[in-house]
Amino acid sequence: MKKVIKLAMITAALSMLAACASNSDVENLQSQVDGLDASVKQASANAASAQTSASAAAAQAEAAEIAANRAAELSKEANNKLDKRFNKSMRK
Secondary structure: OOHHHHHHHHHHHHHHHHHHHHHHHHHHHHHHHHHHHHHHHHHHHHHHHHHHHHHHHHHHHHHHHHHHHHHHHHHHHHHHHHHHHHHHHHHO
16 A cells, blocks of 8 residues: 555656646747747748838839930931931041
8 A cells, every 4th residue: 555655646746746847848849839929030031121122122223214215216326327417527
């Protein structure tokens, strides 16, 4: 009977110790999850900011392409006018 009581006491002590360890493990895991959650939120905010910047850069690139195309057209027109004037002056 004494052995059974000692064994029960040891078992109870070990189960209480295991319960405490598992609680601290759960708390540790919860803090890690909270840290990861904060990291995910920060990464999401960074991604949204990058998307906004990329959209603005794309709009600027499109505007620059339009301006470059217009400048090329004006340059061709100017060259054509100069060629016509030169050819006209060479005929005289």
